[in-house]
Amino acid sequence: MLDDTCYHCGDSCESNPVHFDEKVFCCHGCKTVYEIFSDNGLSYFYELEAKAGSTPNPIQKKYDFLDNPEIVSQLVEFDEEGVQVINLNIPNIHCSSCIWLLENLNKLHESISVSQVNFPAKTIRVTYKTDGFSLKVLVLLLASIGYEPYLSLEDYAKKGKKVDRSLLYKLGVAGFAFGNVMLLSFPEYFEVEEFWLEQYKVVFRWLMFAFSIPVVFYAAQDYFKSAIKGLRSRMLNIDVPIALGILVLFLRSSVDIVWDLGSGFFDSLTGLVFFLLLGKFFQQKTYAFLSFERDYKSYFPIAVTRLGTKNEEENIQIFNVRKGDRLLIRNQEILPVDCVLIKGVAEIDYSFVTGESKPVTKEKGERLFAGGKQLSGVLEVEVQKSVSQSYLTQLWGNTVFSKDKASNFQTLTDGIGRRFTLAVLTIAVLSSIYWLVFEPSLVMNVFTAVLIIACPCAIALAAPFTLGNMLRIFGKHKFYLKNTNVIERLAKIDSAIFDKTGTITTTQQDAVFYEGIELTEAEKNMLKTTLRASSHPLSRSLYSILQSNDIVTLDEFQEYEGRGLEAKADQRTIKVGSASYVGHEQKSKALNTSVYVSTDEEVKGRFVFKNHYREGVDEMFKELQQSMELGILSGDNDGEKPRLQKILPPNAKIAFNQKPEDKLNFIKGLQQSHKVLMVGDGLNDAGALAQSDVGIAVSENINVFSPACDGILDAKALDRLPLFIELSRKSIKIIKISFLLSLCYNLVGLYFAVTGQLQPVIAAILMPLSSISVVAFTTVFVNLLGRKLK
Template identity: 60%
Template sequence: MEDNGKACFHCGTSCKGTDIVYDNKNFCCTGCKTVYSILAGNGLENYYDMEAAPGMRPGEYHSKYDFLDNRDISGKLLEFHDGPVHVARLYIPGIHCSSCIWILENLKKLHKGIRESQVDFPKKSIRVTYDSDTVSLKEIVLLLVSIGYEPNINLQNLESVPEPENSSLLYKLGIAGFAFGNVMLLSFPEYFEVEEFWLEQYKPFFRWLMFALSLPAVFYAAGDYFISSYKSIRSGLLNIDVPIALGIAVMFFRSLADITFGYGPGFFDSLTGLIFFMTIGRYLQQRTYDFLSFERDYKSYFPVAVTRVSGEREEAVQVNEIVKGDRFLVRNEELIPVDGKLLKGNALIDYSFVTGEAEPVEKQQGEKLFAGGRQLSGLLEIEALGSVSQSYLTRLWSDSAFGEKKEDRYSTLTNTVSRYFTPIVLGIAFLSLAYWLYRGYTDVAFNAFTAVLIIACPCALALSAPFALGNLVRIFGRKKFYLKNASVIERLAKTDTIIFDKTGTITTGNSAAITYEGDILNPEEEDMLKSTLRNSSHPLSRQLYTILHSNGILTPDIFQEYQGEGIEATYTEKQIRIGSAGFTGNKSPDVPRKTSVHISTDNHYRGRFTFGNAYREGMLFLFEKLSRTYHLAILSGDNESERPYLEQLLPPGIQMLFNRKPKDKLNYVRQCRDRGARVMMVGDGLNDAGALQQSDVGVVIAEDTNAFSPACDAILDASRFRDIPQFIDISRKGIRVLKISFVLSFLYNIAGLSFAVSGRLSPVIAAILMPLSSVTIVVFVTVLTNFISRNLK
């Protein structure tokens, strides 16, 4: 190899002293060549199209990971395991760019035993779903090592993924403050020209001492700006750190040139002051963000309820009240909220929310059931093996397995503005530099150049959206309206069509008058009826279950729930059906303005329970308020007997569609969206799952059942039903606050740039104003979002 100055095609390291060429490409070591051959052999050459030399040099591992052969140890790294399907989460500190994400999410192309891999970039972790019959966890770890992404496995802390360390910011603040204080002290004689102290022969010594003191500030305290800028430029993008790093570099080398050639003392005081104040700004921003803590705040209000069993008593409790050893019920179609051991029931668990596998799994009594599975075959009684993890449930709620990701336009707007912002700022800075150099004002030129780069940092712009929308998420959570993420607020604000389910949504499940008409049920049939209803989580089933008496609870041999029609169960040789008239074989008409649940046993119709619909408090106010602004519709699976009453009760113009099955509801929502409508669907989360997912905003009304519905975007406590118009109105005002904060950010930058290009703004003052503007914007949006939400009681 004649040219030893070439860089490694894989990792970018110099190939000096090596002679490794493969596929007409140079490599610094056999490891990098092996990684390239693995990627190229599996059709993953696109990895190198994203940026030049994106890889990392693979380390030597030999027998380092032999401990993973021990099942007890490797099992602690597993997030889930059932038969051959295993899910592990690994912390990989080397994740740093889009190329890393791309290659790590294509691991299944490198080994057929890997089913799926998902990267959590902020936490630098990867979640791998694999087939343990084909590949072991050790083999996956060694594969990661071989391609340059060695996991950090800390056996003392296997329960959680290590979080990136933030304490280094305090150390950097201390170093920057020390450097700034001492450089300023040494600069005083220069300021005041005290010849008695600052003799001519000592000037070079003290100037070089200031240079030495500035080194840790520039290369350690400000190091993150250079690293971020370098990675940004390598990836072909210019992030917001590029102008800051360039400004620091210009001041440093200009000062070095001044003291080297005797032009003057340089700008080490301004340079260290700049770094010190910017570090203070970063620290204040981080502290402010942590103080508001809207993400952790809304997770702490996550409203999943579960039925806890104490002897013969059943009570609905918040899921975070479940502790190890508690017994709780999971009904048909409900989600298992916490790892547990199966005590009773026929378990047929759908783990697709966890693993992506659609095939349900049968479990026997005594076996372990994992959180995140959905029961498909009746009632289960489970003993909790630990307390619930709110972050785990939140991760499930946000998982892509639950449907398409809905747009986050304001996040995109911020990124777009930042992408074009940096080149514009660089252009203004260089034009200012050229103008003042042309005029012969060298000092003014470099001051203007540096001040422009610092003052125009778009941090305030970037912080506007997360703080404005995030604070509203926190406020809504405190008022029992729980949003999946901040982007839901934007979609709420754009809503123009609102569709309501009827049963369990605009009707309440607590105060309905229930009467029975038909043949008297014998004790055995009563037991079958109550036991069957106990398995179902439908609102009507829960209402009916609470008023029935029986001699004992039975366990069905077969249980099946048919969405929109009813439920069927078999006990030994006896069969019972509960549901609509057609489902149970009744041909007589239902009572007008009444909802009915029909019963048949052994294919013989027995009678019906009639529910006097009790509509939610505030329903009339809600529809009158919304009808002034929005197109409203009611979709119901019930018959049309309630139509005349609702038409008389509610404002005119509300579309009402009855006898609608779940698929019909989904198709109606889709048709509305195809016409350009922005649809908000309000349902009970059961038969409405498809419609909720298809809508722009899907809201579930929660009472005392397991309200966790991955298909929805928000969960509203039933007690806040009448406040829906207010939540939408606050969302609209919140978007206005966000737009105002964008305008203020631009005005700040325009004003700051006008002073900076004129040379009248020193870099140190710019460094003080930059974080001050960011904190001001954060305080502004926080105060205003709190103000517009003040009327929420």
């Protein structure tokens, strides 16, 4: 006989049930969704969570307003070359099966390229092709499978988000009930027998029962949901013993008052839920405080070039950009804002946003979107929207081009939690069987005490609080990491490779002089214009010292990574770069970094740079060599080799004349036996940064935003890199010590629980206190470590 509830959403099918595929559905909408899932290989959705769907509401013409292009343009983040990107608020996201389904939308419609879920924010970011598809079709598709998005133009305009206060409400209910139950338990605590037994015993006990009902069925519901979902997915998560403990306490206490066996453990029950929710609230608030996006927004190290009224150039921080500003975007730089092209020919790579690598060509007056990378020449643009830090943060973490470099540390914590849960359940069952034989009256006390005292919440809290705090401390000292996972990987590094120019050297204090045929005024103008389009550190340094102020319009521009620049204007050609690139035959090795210049295939001369190394580099290498192997990969000649050999250990790997692909292959080869840190300038080193186990881009005063890297380090803090690595390693030690402390606490608690000496009321107090103590331990010691950076 078929179940009388809908297979998809779980609603009752008493009236007009729909039968299909030996299953019953409450309506044709749920049947249609089931068919969509089955036809597209998504039936695993029902294995993740039975009856997981939501009943689709009739929407009819509700979303006809999305046929208006003007409204759609206000909602989408990106709209170019038949590709749109939209970030939608999905209130119905509530579990892992929701995430799994929503991140597989591409299987429901071929026009959808990528869908990413932000579970805490309950949003989904979808990239889709508009050929035969639209935002309206997407919204209707989401609504049809039970995930109707919340759309509000007013909210989008204000960038506002609905605040979820459900945890606060649950905490309030649990706290209110806990306080009243404790008050009603005073006669029992103080053994006021006459008052208690003769007049109000029954009333007080049933009042405690009444107060516990909203606590169990409302305030604690998330623990039951999580436990059930875990069991349905055949996973033992840390909420299983919590939910079991709450359920057992409630049932045992209810039996006690119904049969007049005692007052039960309602004080323990409400106290347990209150302290659990208090810990969750504390954790939520701490995460909000430690939010990387907030730190990133406050300390974003990227600068852009703003043009003044007289075309003077000014480097400003990205969050100071305002609507109407004119910006200079050089070759290989990221567009930080939506803007309109004023001057130049744009060849934009939007692969960071859409995953499509085909460049898009734009001309004067056309709109450009944030996240695109300019591939050819310099642009002048007018800002249409102020910069969105959250958008760039999303861009940095976009799965389109990022790769999983290491297993997440939280996964290790979850793994420990699962084993711990299995052990706790085994101990609880075995100890209950033992006492059932020798002293049946202690069975329930032992069972409940074991489940409560051995909760692995403290273990689960250790890693996020430790790593989150360290992430915040690093951000305060100008070291910005993509996420807490990077800290764990940084702690495992045993080999560090550095780029030279723009990384361990600074172009801001270089001494530059020219050797060769004197350049004409026209050649100087063309040279400065060519350099203006490049974001390479040597180009920026040379551009800043050239006296010519006349900027000419280039007909063509091309930058060849690791070699040089080429530009054409008025039928004249100029090349700037390495000796081999411009066609110069070197008769002797250059002792310093040199940039050669040729016009119309005639070599004119070279600009010689006397490298100035950043302060503290010598000491930095001395500290690093104590715990890891070091190396230098440089695209320049080996003129600086004697200097580098003096400050590096004898076994250091030093290679010159390295092209970007050479650096990437070097890192790949080194990874066969080492965990590799790559430190570069984020330009020619993008491939090596992405390949390494941890890639760090050093930022000075130019736009070096590189989604390929895992962290951005302010150039002034480069000498602190050994300390950052040391603190990462000590953070992992703190987590391990926290695990041991939690384990010791649980072993002691389990001894008293298993032997029947621990009352549930004591366990209910001790368990949340263990979580608080672990959080306090990690917070205090991480902050003590952070003092080393001051």
